[in-house]
Amino acid sequence: MDFIKGEIEKVKSGDSIDGDSTQLIEQANDFLERLKLSSNKHVQLREQNDSHDSNIDTVQNSDASTLHEYVATVRLEDCWGMENVRAFQIIHQLKEEFQELTFTPDDLDTNFDTADLIRQNGFHLFIHTDKMCEEMKALFSQVSYIQSFELKEIDRTILSPLSEISEDESKKINSSIKENCKNVAHQSSFISVNVLKLDELMDLVGELVIAEAMVTQNPELVSLELEQFTKAARHLKKITDEIQDKVMSIRMVPLTNTFQKMNRIVRDMSKKLQKEVQLKLIGEDTEVDKSIIEHISDPLMHIVRNSLDHGIESCKERVDKGKPKLGTLTLEAKNAGNEVFIFVRDDGRGLNKEKLIKRAKENHLLHKNESEMSDREIYNLIFLPGFSTKDQITEFSGRGVGMDVVTKNIGTVGGTVTIDSEVDKGTTIIIRIPPSKRGYHYGP
Missing domain, CATH: 3.30.565.10 (Histidine kinase-like ATPase, C-terminal domain)
Incomplete structure (x- = not known):
């Protein structure tokens, strides 16, 4: 971040962008490799421990029938050329929710050329989980930057190893899955709103609160017996209070x-x-x-x-x-x-x-x-x-x-x-x- 900020300052001042990021990239890649090696060692150790415990094997076999296989095609909002970075962030967030998760393009975390591919066709997630379809739908709906997604539950046996899936196959995967697959298409429940519009809405709600008070507390109504009006006024105040609270909660x-x-x-x-x-x-x-x-x-x-x-x-x-x-x-x-x-x-x-x-x-x-x-x-x-x-x-x-x-x-x-x-x-x-x-x- 310091390096990028320094280059941005050069642009602002009209200087040449002459910074060399080669060493930073090498350090980052080296760190990623060490993380992967460490992760693989933990996985291998866990697998060795599991192989010596027949009870664990029995539990795993009994649970296998309750697990589901999904293929999700995810399309993102406009990320200004950073679609692969957003995709990687989403994948990193979702990995905490599922037993197994793989994805294509499988080099989106290191290859910036995948940004165009993701912008045009989205990216694909292959998920192994015990979650039901409705749970999956709710989970994806809460993830930021997703414009829409299509979710299909499939038979595990028809999935090819991820390394064998070509780019063309990845593009066609939604149409090539069996006809009896259950489809769930959904639009993201999140939208981006300009803060100025929220400010204007809040000011209008403030005017609404004042107008409501001017009507319901009008001195000309004090001596009148207006049972229905009083009842309607209480209902109006309840609604305006709820609108005021909801608008302010949006900004929280x-x-x-x-x-x-x-x-x-x-x-x-x-x-x-x-x-x-x-x-x-x-x-x-x-x-x-x-x-x-x-x-x-x-x-x-x-x-x-x-x-x-x-x-x-x-x-x-x-x-x-x-x-x-x-x-x-x-x-x-x-x-x-x-x-x-x-x-x-x-x-x-x-x-x-x-x-x-x-x-x-x-x-x-x-x-x-x-x-x-x-x-x-x-x-x-x-x-x-x-x-x-x-x-x-x-x-x-x-x-x-x-x-x-x-x-x-x-x-x-x-x-x-x-x-x-x-x-x-x-x-x-x-x-x-x-x-x-x-x-x-x-x-x-």
């Missing part, structure tokens, strides 16, 4: 990708700072509105960088304090009432209140008598623009820019940030945000 996405991005930051910074740090992720499947995720990515990055640079000690310092050499940084998300809480915890040195106050005075940022300040107020000094506890400017800190971005960005989505800390125990930064745009955008 999990924090998984945002949390996973922090792995790279932790890994790279740990190496450069010569620290040993492990990242723990908890509750990354918690969902928030897409627009909120866009506003919290940068704050989370700044907090993580700050925890690694300022919070977690060097290996020697941790050992001298009697701590484990390996520091721990935890990202946790959870729903609580009408809010989502995100916790960033480290087991580092904690915040030194005296040092914070001293640095605030030096930078003329202290506007309250320190004796009147609570611990939390002192900790919150780190969010002031221009505040830094670093004596020297480094690659990661010391410029007085960073943590003030946290409160600014979180504030734009109606959220708040607080800090708890204990010397030599660690620091916890707590972000509270509304789960959806309802919390700060519109609606009663």
